[in-house]
Amino acid sequence: MVNVNKLGQMKIQQTAFVLIALTLFFVLVGLFFLGFYLQSVKEDVSELNSRQAKLLVSKLANSPEFTCGTAFHSKYADCVDSDKVLILMQNSSRYKNFWGVDDIKIWKIHPSATHEECNVLTYPDCTTYNILESGTVGVYESNFISLCRIEQEGGKSYTKCELARLMVSYTKQT
């Protein structure tokens, strides 16, 4: 009778161990799958962010806050009005998250100027316009643009255009 009881207990213990092992196995498989799934979701988010940044940077110069429009009497493609950009920089808090990217900056390439950040005091003899800044380190996408403004010489005003890069950054999920 005692032997039968012990045998029964052994069987129950065996079953319990098998069940625990089985549960642990399924939990581990589940965790592995969840990790894999979350990683693929993160990659999808990064991919979407990257595509959005690429598409945005190619069209941002035509956005009303940036575009030259017909202000310089000609219809230039990918033309950014630097006077508007300077004013936009002073009101950038209103436009936070407006374009769905972290940072937007313009970097003047030619003619090269002093490597100064543009603001009311340094404009237009400056290089970098930090329009939106999030403070995070992101991945940049860029596009070449004409950066135009009104200048004056000998009492007459004229349009001056320079070569620049419009850059937008997005956060890469890791």
Next chain:
Amino acid sequence: MNNKKGFMNVSFGWIFALVVGAFILFMAIYVSVSLIDLQGTNQGAQVSRNLGMIFDPLETGFEDSKTTVLDISLKSKITNTCNLDSSFGTQGLKTSQKIFGKEHGGDIEVEFKNKYLFSDKIIEDRYFYIFSRKLDFPYKVADLVFVIPKSKTYCFSGAHKRITNLTMALNLDNIVNVSGECPDNADEKVCFPNSPASDCTIVVDNAVTQTTRKLGKTVTFGDDSTMLASIFSDPEIYECQMKRIMARVASLAYIYDQKKDYIESKNCITPISLDNLYSQAINYEDSSDLPLLYSTRNNLIDNSKFRDCLLW
């Protein structure tokens, strides 16, 4: 006695195996269903996000409009929401898809601040026509994006030749223009002032009051772009999007006003004043304010003609 014990042993083992088996089977089915649901939600969010990105290439440059066809590969339900929660408001999109007859996704709303989508609140199809129209006030303010299910047919009855040409230029095969009665199978019968039709679902008065009556509500428009917006969108969506757009009109008026002061120091003097436009746009309540805003806009267009120094 022996029989009883044997009976107990067998039944315990079987009952135990059945309970554990059923539990494992239940967990497996539950996890699978949850994963399919999660995948559906993820898919819906991705489609919404992609949809938002499709609008970027539709951004107009110097052209007036652009059209494209969107194929989502599965019959999808797009929910268009418009919120006035921040300074420029937000455009929300929720997408759910039908897989084996069951709807999946639609829980996650993807938001955009720089998009203005004009459509019914819920649109359902696999193929959608998407087109954009530039809105000038008089400077470029935004691109109005229109989304129409390809299977939904519109009949424009008694439209002026200018409107007929406008819809033909959009290359949409689900819009027909007629001078008399609309065919019975048209989903939306849009009647213009010269229409003899009586069973109209949308009534447009672009001759006197500049209004559109749809779903029992009347909204006001100001030009062809906003007229199309009032026809193709739900009246509540139209009112909300126009309010968001007016916030941008005001913000741009402020930027141009500051620019005006700046370029005056460069001997580039322009007599244009944007104060009226700014105050009217910032105090915009609903589309009944549009006639006044359009009158200010038209004055600005007249004043900026033949000037050496241009602001926009």
